[in-house]
Amino acid sequence: MVSKKHLNQTVAFWLFRAMSLFVVLTLVAILYFIVSRGISAINWDFITKGPEQGMVKGGIFPAIVGTLCLIVGSLIFAFPIGVSSAIYMHEYMKEGRLKSFLQLMTNNLAGVPSIVFGLFGMALFVNKMKFGDSILAGSLTLGLLALPVIIRTTEEALKAVDNSFRLASFAMGASKLYTIKKIVLPIAMPDIITGLILSIGRVSGETAPILFTVAAYFLPRLPHSWYDQVMALPYHLYVLATSGTNIEEARPVAFGTALVLILIVLITNLFANGIRAYYNNKYKK
Amino acid sequence: MxxxxxxxxxxxxxxxxxxxxxxxxxxxxxxxxxxxxxxxxxxxxxxxxxxxxxxxRKSLLEDGYVLSVSKSNPVSEISPLDIKDIFDQKITNWKQVGGNDDSIQLFSVDDLPKYYTEAQIGTELEYIGTCLNNYVATHPRALAYFPQKKHLENFAGKLIKVGSVGVYEFIKGKEWLPTAKPVAQLGILPLLLGTLWVSLGAILLALPFGLATAIFMAEIAHPTARKVLRPVIELLAGIPSVVYGFFGLIVIVPFVQSVFRLDVGETALSGSIILAIMALPTIISIAEDAIRNVPKNMREASLAMGATQWQTIQKVVMPYARSGIMTAVVLGIGRAVGETMAVLMVTGNAANMPHTFLQPVRTIPATIAAELGEASNGGLHYSALFALGCILFLLTMALNLYVQLRLKKAYK
Missing domain, CATH: 1.10.287 (Helix Hairpins)
Known part of the structure; x- marks a missing residue:
């Protein structure tokens, strides 16, 4: 004999199971859809050749190179500053108004819409500092966007370092800076690197910030300096999907480009999780 | 470095x-x-x-042009909306804009040959100024519209003052025509409403599913199932918005079009669906954390009283986690409001006032992304897009501050 309240519970729980399954299926369906259609477009030529015949044939090599330039450019700038910022905020600052203000600002920056970063990058880097549409301007814009992610993950990493390590080091007469360099950072490094890798995924997929700071509609040659424009994968996908000369014929290339973008996210995620798992196991032993 | x-x-x-x-x-x-x-x-x-x-600060009149009337005409100022109506032939009498009871005669430089011979205008168009002068002086009913450089030092007519848009009109205005001639219309109400409709629609769709998944993961699922789900959801949070937009364009837009038998599938609903999918990871992970943070002894007390797990979730866990779930909702709205590419690709981008979810709308971020490339640097249109950026920034900032203050309270 099942009482009413137990029946209620059974019904409710099955409803939740069904809804969760629906959510997961939707997400899997998106992945399957892109992967199944994109996989046939991807081959060696697709990765190593430039677009041909009004972008309906050929490959996406210039866009891949452009995205790589932007990843490297933005992280060269954002990684050291972000990590230093997190170190100072977590290791040196005392709890108080200034610290909570700085944290508030970091969280606010994380919430700023990407198109606003695009506007800002255009106003400051492209127009005011006269970099023009260039890798430099785009990298700086994307770097600012990646900063909160890097700061947050570094702070989490520093928080996870047990305080006894610091105290032991101080007890041996080491200075604070020395302790951070030789004890805290090496322990926190795997998690910091994980954050760096995750921000690669974030930076590579952003479209709105690069629309007006670097992205070129069609530019088959490779960049020579950091004042050059480049094509970038996400913008290339946008162009292929909405405003190419022949949208229907460009579909296979668009699916291929979408798959490459997903692969970047997938690989960076797997890599980050792998590093995390490896060091967690090592640490436990 | x-x-x-x-x-x-x-x-x-x-x-x-x-x-x-x-x-x-x-x-x-x-x-x-x-x-x-x-x-x-x-x-x-x-x-x-x-x-x-x-x-x-900038005049709404097209850059480098002037509007003028004869000196005998009592009108010296016309509102931007009235000017648009005059040029659309909706206003045809001077009385409607505060002048004499007389019909309005529109005149532009292109009309000159109708009134003057080629010899009078000059083969190199060198006498245009004189002709304009003469025309405006002799036609009291005329409203003349011509480039500023053609307008002479001792001009016989009177220039119509066209002001700039006010903050109030900017927010309340129902027409967004930033490149209209001769006067631009800068009313952002359709864009603002479009943004809110699409975002709220997204949250209404995402919330039940997100909450159900969060409860499932925190309360019902086997730890192994949870271990599988978590990375999948993290991965989905990382997929670029342009890929979601592409998926929406190819799958959701035709789906909406065929289900509702519409002429175009690019509607507010399509935007809401794709934004709901994108907001799910945020909502699920924050709501799950909130549910997990409910102290164990509260749950156990409830279970010890003979309540079922479901009753405990309903009466103890949910009320306790409410603040955290609100945070998830507000954060999800913030994401949706600022999302650019996916929305740009699936909502059809018509700057009309939204009436139903089944018509094309245009959001603020999509407007900036679509139009900034065409706006000339430093012009009125360019400034107006930055003003839109300010509004977007303030909107998301307000949502963010709300979330953070709430979180801070929760931790205290």
């Missing part, structure tokens, strides 16, 4: 005081970099608002 250099370079001297100075310098570098995000936020505010406020 400086930080990295300071970190790695060892002091050349073994002297203790030099070493000390170097340490202070290194800590100084760290301290300076901790202000980077605050400086960036301030710079964003400065640059956005500096350009944005120009919208309210």
């Amino acid at each position: 400086l930080g990295y250099w300071a970190y790695n370079v060892q002091p050349l001297f073994k002297n203790k005081s030099v070493k000390k100075v170097f340490e202070v310098f290194q800590v100084g570098v760290l301290a300076t970099s901790s202000f980077i995000t605050s400086i960036t936020v301030l710079l964003i505010i400065f640059f956005l608002f500096k350009e944005g406020v120009n919208t309210f």
Whole structure:
């Protein structure tokens, strides 16, 4: 004999199971859809050749190179500053108004819409500092966007370092800076690197910030300096999907480009999780 | 770069005081970099608002052109909306804009040959100024519209003052025609409403599913199932918005079109569906954390009283986690409001007032992304897009501050 309240519970729980399954299926369906259609477009030529015949044939090599330039450019700038910022905020600052203000600002920056970063990058880097549409301007814009992610993950990493390590080091007469360099950072490094890798995924997929700071509609040659424009994968996908000369014929290339973008996210995620798992196991032993 | 250099370079001297100075310098570098995000936020505010406020200073009249009437005409100022109606032939009498009871005669430079011979205008168009002068002086009913450079020093007519848009009209205006001639219409109400409709629709769709999944993961699922789900959801949070937009364009847009038998599938509903999918990971992970943070003894007390697990979730867990779930909702709205590419690709981008979910709408971020490329640097349109950016920034900032204050309270 099942009482009413137990029946209620059974019904409710099955409803939740069904809804969760629906959510997961939707997400899997998106992945399957892109992967199944994109996989046939991807081959060696697709990765190593430039677009041909009004972008309906050929490959996406210039866009891949452009995205790589932007990843490297933005992280060269954002990684050291972000990590230093997190170190100072977590290791040196005392709890108080200034610290909570700085944290508030970091969280606010994380919430700023990407198109606003695009506007800002255009106003400051492209127009005011006269970099023009260039890798430099785009990298700086994307770097600012990646900063909160890097700061947050570094702070989490520093928080996870047990305080006894610091105290032991101080007890041996080491200075604070020395302790951070030789004890805290090496322990926190795997998690910091994980954050760096995750921000690669974030930076590579952003479209709105690069629309007006670097992205070129069609530019088959490779960049020579950091004042050059480049094509970038996400913008290339946008162009292929909405405003190419022949949208229907460009579909296979668009699916291929979408798959490459997903692969970047997938690989960076797997890599980050792998590093995390490896060091967690090592640490436990 | 400086930080990295300071970190790695060892002091050349073994002297203790030099070493000390170097340490202070290194800590100084760290301290300076901790202000980077605050400086960036301030710079964003400065640059956005500096350009944005120009919208309210620049004349709405097309750059380099003037509107003029004869000196005998009592009208000296016409509102931008009236000017548009005059040129659309909706207003045809001077009385409607505060003048004499007489019909309005529109006149532009192209109409000159109708009134003057080629000899009078000049083969090189060198006498255009004289002709314009003559025309405006002799036609009291005329409203003339011509380039400024053609207008002579001692002009016989009177220039119509066209003001700039006011903050109130900017927000309440129902027409967004930033490149209309002769006067631009800058009313952002359709864009604002479009943004809110699409975002709220997304949250209404995402919330039940997100909450159900969060409850499932936190309360019902086997730990192994949870271990599988978590990375999948994390992965989905990382997929670029342009890929979601592409998926929406190819799958959701035709789906909406065929289900509702519409002429076009690019509607507010399509935008809401794709945004709901994109907001799910945020909502699920924050709501799950909130549910997990409910103290164990509260659950156990409820279960010990004979309540079922479902009753416990309903009466104990949910009320306790309510604040955290609200945070998830607000954060999800914030994401949806600022999302650009996916919305740009699936909502059809018609700047009309939204009436139903089944018509094309245009959001603020999509407007900026679509139009900034065409707006000339420093012009009225350019400033207006920055003003839109300011509004978007303020909107998301307000949502963010709300979330953070709430979180802070929850931790206390």
